[in-house]
Amino acid sequence: MMKDLFKGILRENPIFVLALGLCPSLAVSTTVNNALGMSAATFIVLLGSNVVISLLRKQIPDDIHIPAYIVIIASFVTLVDIVMQAYFPALSKSLGIFIPLIVVNCIILGRAEAFASKNTVGASAVDAIAMGIGFTVGLVAIALVREILGAGTITIFPDGGVIRIPGLAEKPALVFAFPAGALIVVGFLQAFFRWMGEVTNK
């Protein structure tokens, strides 16, 4: 059980090992607070859709499973989007278009296909939590490296929660703020996480 819960961090990390959800990983990992907000939104959608799809797995015929899954996932995404717009406007503003785009996040449809459609509700919930933790760890790791090197700051809350790193904040390596820098960081972190996975497996 505990092993399943933490499989998302190293052994089956969605970003670094399964290589799912790379688009939001590149797009919203410019600051740490955006990464945290995106992770939370993805987590809720992942948990909701995994549980509902697992509940309905015997009711949904195979031929129509893709449209049915998309409807379920899109409903959760819309739900998160409008609730966020209403009650967390700052986060909603800073994540913008990437919240609706969670619908096409491969992690969610991927887990629905590979896990929730074949397993019990409990196991699917654990899988969603594990993948959610893994996605959060991955996304925050990318954002931390990119923000420190690319902007010289660590933003935990946009108002007043910004840590400035002396030396780097004045002359940041701008490339890390751009998509090319994101790919470089993802590549190095992928190597690091896989190496960690091998070391801990032995």
Added chain:
Amino acid sequence: MNEIANKALRLGIIGAAAALLLSVVNNFTEPVIARRNADDLNKALIVLSTGSNPGEAESHPADGVNQRWSIDGDKGWILELEGSGYGGPLTVVASYNTDGSIILARLMDNNETVGFGKNAENPDYMKIFIGTGGEKPVPRNKSDLGSDVDTVSGATITFAGITEALSEGSNLVKEWEGR
């Protein structure tokens, strides 16, 4: 045939349940969002009018302008301008002196990219436009910006959308004031 009807029915039920759930939630969130947007606009108006009182809103006074307010009757205008950025339409509110020069501006609704075009929401971004539009023209491309070019780099299309809207607003103000 029966099997197709069965599948269609199941898909229909899932869709209907989803629609019902979302409409219930939307019922709660829609007024909150509308109130928040109105609040944001009011806050922006207070900042933009720099201590004076904006008059009554007048909707759609010209193409590309959603609303306008006069500042203290005759001190200038505040315009809500429509522009087009990298991620689709964007809204800029700006206050103008009667000679068409920009007093202050804010980027409101937009779908610009996080970390790039979104940076234009930062009030400091608009410093590059303040005071332009009168004798000094609104900067239209990067070479007009001199050392301020770093502010907009990486988000050229956002900058183009904002500057287009702002200079259009400036021209309209000059037209209304007969200059």
